[in-house]
Amino acid sequence: MRQTAKPRRRGAQRGSIAIEAAFSLLLLFTFVVLPFFFARVFWYYHVAQKAAHDGARFLSNVAQAEIVAAPGSGGAALPIIAVAESIANAELNDIRPALDHYTVTILCDFAVCGIGVPQVVNVSVQMRLRNDMFRGILADFFSEDPLVFQARVTMRYVGN
Numbered sequence: 510m511r512q513t514a515k516p517r518r519r520g521a522q523r524g525s526i527a528i529e530a531a532f533s534l535l536l537l538f539t540f541v542v543l544p545f546f547f548a549r550v551f552w553y554y555h556v557a558q559k560a561a562h563d564g565a566r567f568l569s570n571v572a573q574a575e576i577v578a579a580p581g582s583g584g585a586a587l588p589i590i591a592v593a594e595s596i597a598n599a600e601l602n603d604i605r606p607a608l609d610h611y612t613v614t615i616l617c618d619f620a621v622c623g624i625g626v627p628q629v630v631n632v633s634v635q636m637r638l639r640n641d642m643f644r645g646i647l648a649d650f651f652s653e654d655p656l657v658f659q660a661r662v663t664m665r666y667v668g669n
Contacts, residue, residue, distance in 0.1 A: 550638065550656065553604050557634040557660040560600030560613075564632040568593040568615065569664040576668070578623035587623050590615050597634060609655045611636035617666070626669060633661040 568576070568589070575589045597613045605611075612635045617627035637655035 546640075553607065553636070553638055554658050554660065556600065556604050557611075557636055557658060558662070560597040561632045561634045561660045561662040563600055564593045564597035564613070564615065565630055565662040565664045567596050568617075568630040568632065569666050571668070573626055573668045576617065576622060576666070577626055590622055593632065597632060601634070601636075607639055607641060609637040609639050627666045628669065629663050630666055631661065631663045633659060635659045 571589050576587065578587060593615055594613050601608075601611060601613075612633075614631075614633040614635070615622060616631040616633075617624070618629060619631060622630075635657070636659075637657050639655050
């Protein structure tokens, strides 16, 4: 005589779909949402790095007469510094809506430009990035404060 297995009751498996869905959503979050967030962060940092590089490249190639302040100028800002800053600002136009604040700092020999012929020029872009993407989900992992990045490029001045 052959015994047949008793059929299981359907109530014994109730809730297993919810548990499987919870694990699946956790994996989906990990492998889909976080890469989008980090891709955006890396893209913004790349734009800031490119802006600092373009400003430093321009400033490292200007003539000595433009980067050294004329005697008796009274420490007035050099016009060439404003041009290098506007180059960096133009690069940052694409990401400006997502930024809380950004600052472009230009230094020659790690001091104010115009004192003498510099050995190196330095352009630094510091920015604060708002977390607009998946704000509620990512707030558990990252704080609500803006992310702060600094891209700094130092190049030798070729006019020596």
